[in-house]
Amino acid sequence: MNKQGNTYTILYASVMVIIVAALLAIVSVSLKPMQQANIEIDKKKQILTSVNLQPTTQNAVELYAKYIVDSYVVDANAARVEGADAFTVDVAAQVKKDAAERQLPVFVAQLDNGDIKYILPIYGAGLWGPIWGYIAVDADGNTIYGSYFAHQGETPGLGAEIENSAFQSQFVGKHLFVEGEMKPVAVMKVGQKPLNGAEYVDAVSGGTITSKGVQDMIENSLLPYNAFLTSIEK
Amino acid sequence: MKNKEILLGPLSKNNPVIVQVLGICSALAVTSKLEPSIVMAISVIAVVALANVVISLLRNTIPNSIRIIVQLVVVAALVIIVDQVLKAFAYDVSKQLSVFVGLIITNCIVMGRLEAFALSHRPWESFLDGIGNGIGYGLILVIVGFFRELLGSGTLLGFQIIPEICYEWGYQNNGLMILPPMALIVVACIIWVHRSHNKDLQEK
Numbered sequence: 112m113n114k115q116g117n118t119y120t121i122l123y124a125s126v127m128v129i130i131v132a133a134l135l136a137i138v139s140v141s142l143k144p145m146q147q148a149n150i151e152i153d154k155k156k157q158i159l160t161s162v163n164l165q166p167t168t169q170n171a172v173e174l175y176a177k178y179i180v181d182s183y184v185v186d187a188n189a190a191r192v193e194g195a196d197a198f199t200v201d202v203a204a205q206v207k208k209d210a211a212e213r214q215l216p217v218f219v220a221q222l223d224n225g226d227i228k229y230i231l232p233i234y235g236a237g238l239w240g241p242i243w244g245y246i247a248v249d250a251d252g253n254t255i256y257g258s259y260f261a262h263q264g265e266t267p268g269l270g271a272e273i274e275n276s277a278f279q280s281q282f283v284g285k286h287l288f289v290e291g292e293m294k295p296v297a298v299m300k301v302g303q304k305p306l307n308g309a310e311y312v313d314a315v316s317g318g319t320i321t322s323k324g325v326q327d328m329i330e331n332s333l334l335p336y337n338a339f340l341t342s343i344e345k
Numbered sequence: 346m347k348n349k350e351i352l353l354g355p356l357s358k359n360n361p362v363i364v365q366v367l368g369i370c371s372a373l374a375v376t377s378k379l380e381p382s383i384v385m386a387i388s389v390i391a392v393v394a395l396a397n398v399v400i401s402l403l404r405n406t407i408p409n410s411i412r413i414i415v416q417l418v419v420v421a422a423l424v425i426i427v428d429q430v431l432k433a434f435a436y437d438v439s440k441q442l443s444v445f446v447g448l449i450i451t452n453c454i455v456m457g458r459l460e461a462f463a464l465s466h467r468p469w470e471s472f473l474d475g476i477g478n479g480i481g482y483g484l485i486l487v488i489v490g491f492f493r494e495l496l497g498s499g500t501l502l503g504f505q506i507i508p509e510i511c512y513e514w515g516y517q518n519n520g521l522m523i524l525p526p527m528a529l530i531v532v533a534c535i536i537w538v539h540r541s542h543n544k545d546l547q548e549k
Binding site: 115119120127139152269316 | 415
């Protein structure tokens with residue numbers, strides 16, 4: 112057969128596409144369960160990191176079973192949503208809805224000393240892609256106990272610094288309520304202060320848009336928890 | 346060409362980045378820290394070597410009019426497989442690399458080697474050529490990443506290298522090093538040093 116002819120070229124392209132598509136489909140399907148398991152382990156790691164534990168990939172499942180004593184889903188009025196699993200709620204989809212319609216997952220952690228912490232997932236947009244994280248709140252529903260942030264593709268050395276403990280530890284001890292009103296922690300450039308009197312942390316230098324993204328993410332994701340956090344406040 | 350020359354040539358005299366000036370775009374994007382530079386280097390070595398072998402095996406069947414498309418399909422398929430395998434077996438590394446793995450497809454070194462070498466050589470030579478060019482590219486990436494992280498953040502692989510006392514004496518990290526333009530300037534400095542050692546590469 113003429114190797115430069117049209118028939119050969121078309122046949123070659125078709126066969127190649129079918130083979131490659133089949134190959135990719137096989138790879139994707141056969142690796143899916145392992146990838147899914149990795150994603151779940153990673154999520155458990157993230158949740159545990161927000162309460163200042165240091166889980167590894169090996170012991171994350173075990174530690175999660177030990178420390179996370181309860182998890183449930185609430186709505187914006189702090190009423191429990193029946194039949195919803197906090198672990199599988201897609202936070203990325205929830206934050207796009209109106210606050211009143213959202214399903215709000217809550218993970219309850221009990222630490223070694225018996226302290227109860229409430230872990231709330233957050234999700235937003237950075238400069239290049241999504242950013243997300245978890246905020247752990249003390250049993251008073253006000254003081255931040257720990258935080259965890261991650262990103263998909265922020266610039267290394269600039270926006271990506273939000274995943275470093277130097278940035279995350281700034282949140283510890285900050286308050287979500289100022290004089291009884293919910294004002295989530297703001298992320299401000301050094302020397303600036305939020306106008307609404309909220310507590311604030313320093314932004315990442317050189318990562319202005321990512322820092323702004325973190326602030327918007329915290330505000331948008333945590334405000335619907337207002338009723339819930341007020342209700343646990345004793 | 347001897348096999349040894351095929352393997353080692355791209356490390357210095359025929360380096361894809363500093364002599365052929367290919368793959369500059371990804372050298373700018375991933376080198377602001379040392380760690381992503383290293384992982385990117387390893388991924389590119391794997392993809393160039395495998396793509397070279399596959400194209401070399403197919404070289405007598407590929408119709409000339411669609412050879413670039415065939416190369417693209419092979420490279421894209423390999424990159425997706427690498428990405429999926431990393432996600433399944435080395436999830437932490439894959440998280441670290443995120444979008445960079447996909448960007449290997451756009452690396453001109455990969456297509457360049459397929460077009461210039463694998464289409465006309467046997468699989469074993471093509472494999473060596475892929476490894477050699479991958480290492481030549483990775484070498485530059487690691488050197489650039491080393492200087493950019495050290496001078497830009499004062500760390501290497503995330504560990505603090507510049508002692509605290511220097512900061513107290515007024516030393517400042519050079520924030521410009523983290524931005525892409527400095528990668529170009531660092532690459533240019535490497536080319537300068539390299540050419541002054543290899544007089545035969547200097548243009549008249």
